[in-house]
Amino acid sequence: MKTSKSIRLTQRVQASVSGELPQEIELIHTGSWRTPWHGDFDVTEADIDEAVGHFDAGVYRVRGTEPLPGTLDHLGGDSPAAFRINALRRAGDRMLAAIDWTTLGKEKIERDEYRYISVEFYPASMPFENPEVEGEMLKNVVTGATLTNDPLLKKLKPVMASARAGDGDKHKGETMTLEEIRAKQVAELTDEEKAFLAEHKSELTAEELKTYGLEEDDEAAKAAAAKEAAEKEAADKEAADKAAAEAQEAEASQKLEASAKKLGIDLKQLQADAKAGREAKEQLAKNEAVQFVQASVASGRVKSDQQDNAVSLLLASSGKHRTALEAFITSLPENPMLKAEAGSGKGEAETEVVITDEEKDLGSDFGNSAEDIAAFKKAQSESK
Known part of the structure; x- marks a missing residue:
């Protein structure tokens, strides 16, 4: 197993109000990640598509067809299975995994022994060496996932907003809303609530953006978007001008050829004679x-x-x-x-x-x- 070197992106996993564990969970979403041990890396929609493609091609799967393992605490083969990943797909800017839970996995969540699923992921900046093909390095590979209480990244969106299983058949709903978060002091906000606010910036007032420390990031994003739009506009204009000039040149050439043909003139010979005349003059x-x-x-x-x-x-x-x-x-x-x-x-x-x-x-x-x-x-x- 190569999980010791992989990036571990983590998601909160909770039971629904009826006590059912989710059958599909978000593993990764696009963005720029900053981690203390693995450095900085980016995830794009193209990266997610490539990861899904590697899964579908059977990379790191037993016989190329078996589900990817879901373990405990990144222990790999030393841990019994808590769940299995049967399929991956991209939904917008997020990667979703179809999961089957084992009895052990269900018990761990229902007893509140574990709260997060952490995917083991090799991004483009940290290629994965294919164990089936010596020397082959692959970018954007999911090699499994695990239940953990020590997530590497703590600001990813929770899988769902309802409460986890806590005391047998009783479940208390804890729906996360802007109204509830707004009622709290900034110092009381959890990482999940801060992440929720960041994802709903468009619904916040200018004063709230300032209060929650999101104003600068929002302005930076707008500036970056404006710069990108200006660069794209300039590139499009340059391409359009070049295309127009080439079209104009082609049209002039066609008109010249048509005129020469109409007058019974061999244009190529005329051009050759003109070149010879210039050389003779020189x-x-x-x-x-x-x-x-x-x-x-x-x-x-x-x-x-x-x-x-x-x-x-x-x-x-x-x-x-x-x-x-x-x-x-x-x-x-x-x-x-x-x-x-x-x-x-x-x-x-x-x-x-x-x-x-x-x-x-x-x-x-x-x-x-x-x-x-x-x-x-x-x-x-x-x-x-």
């Missing part, structure tokens, strides 16, 4: 830039080791900026030494290049920095 521009820079290198206006930089600057410029840059390079004086050495730069000493304000303004006009202009002036200053 190649022509590059060839022209290379030829211009090579001529500048040959005349000694640009050093040969700056040829690639000069070509890149020309290609990065367009329109009036390209014209201004070419004019700037052309205006540089020819350097016979660079011309004779083909821009090798041999024997040249490092010199400081000074950029005037006028040259900086010129560089700004065609979109290049002072450092870019310095690359062209450096060839002249180093050769003098």
Whole structure:
């Protein structure tokens, strides 16, 4: 048995006014749980569905079909059966178990020896190792339950509000209502009554919420709900905008294809020709830039080791900026030494290049920095 590591969620079990024990009991409901020994964990409706699915698949059940055991004080196989779990189902945000009571279990409740049923549960944060499949870890598994007087979690909703069996055939009803709880002092409230108030917050006044310490939690819940709604609205809007843009693009594409078909134009070929035309234009521009820079290198206006930089600057410029840059390079004086050495730069000493304000303004006009202009002036200053 692995019950020593499982989470033990506990529910109050009571007899009805006729002395009958419940045949179906709530084991778990959704929420965030904070426990001293097992840490924090959450239970969602999806978690409950998964737990029910594991039960139906026979996980931890003898031969995969027998009921799950109901023991005493989490003693596992060392305890006689007090009840058996025949089925699990989800009802809204709660997991319900169909239970058959043994004679022992009935006696324990009727004699007031035990008051709670504690389910043994492995949540998603604490996976269960399937004993039938080595190494297989399963999330959200119910492995049984037990009668106990020491519940781990003490704020779960009682199974029913009527009294438990107490003195033979006599049973006194103890229906839990808001009116009775409101008549008590806050310090007198039991954990069950506080839990009942928390579940009926919508029926309390603003003053009562403050009195019972539920106001802050209520405001936090509203803030969280508002944040979640805003995030969902933003995500939905983004998805809608994306879908609208894609639909608009698809519609435009369909119209273009229809027009092309109507005119007898091969749209794919037209697009391929346009791409080829753009590539040819780019190649022509590059060839022209290379030829211009090579001529500048040959005349000694640009050093040969700056040829690639000069070509890149020309290609990065367009329109009036390209014209201004070419004019700037052309205006540089020819350097016979660079011309004779083909821009090798041999024997040249490092010199400081000074950029005037006028040259900086010129560089700004065609979109290049002072450092870019310095690359062209450096060839002249180093050769003098």
